[in-house]
Amino acid sequence: MADVSGTWLGTYWQQGIPTRFEVTLIQSGNTLTGRILDDSDLGEAQLTGEVVGRRISFIKRYFTTSPDPVTYVGTISEDEDYMQGQWSLKPWGSGPWEARRSGETLMADLQTRVEKKVSLTGV
Template sequence: MADLSGTWLGTYWQLGIPTRFEATLLQSSNTLTGNILDDSYLGEATLIGEVMGRRIQFTKRYLTTSSTLINYSGTVNEDEDFMQGDWSIRDSDSGKWEARRSGDNLMLELRKLQEQKIPALAGGSRRGMGSAS
């Protein structure tokens, strides 16, 4: 199962017009929660959904502008750094979306360091800690 926790930068298209967004996702087992900030008047939204293997499905709800639920579905690539799919609002509107993992995922970087068994603070320096002579 893909691990999607972290920060993602993406775009969705509505009526052919792109809107950028930033998503912060938290995954626990196959449950996905998070926040999205659109680069438009729509602002901040919350999301809840699930991850099934490389498939993702979630519902987005804006906090300030509308309580209408927006359904997203898609797939995650093998490297777990890109996802894409479709979104829809009931039967009234739909479009495509995609997102790339941001390089600011500190938890992922920490896990990679741990896998490589490289201590984060290896060989700490004692410079500047004067010695008694």
């Protein structure tokens, strides 16, 4: 069974438009829990799911913006550093997603952007 615990940076596509996300996964046996932060107005979500062999599936539920759960299903690479699959949100559609292990975080990226903006504006 693959071990996906840790931080991942990914992208999902909705109607051809990419949205980056950061996900922190905690795996205990086959069970997955975690949090996702989308780089969009949708914000933060929690997830629950499972890993069976190299197959991953989870349900993402946003904390504030949308009551509708998003289902993700995918495959984990043999080196356990990459995964990809399809997401679906009934009745709104579906699309591809992918994620790679990373030490980077969207929060760090956001902080860097804020600091640059502040220094540029002199605030």
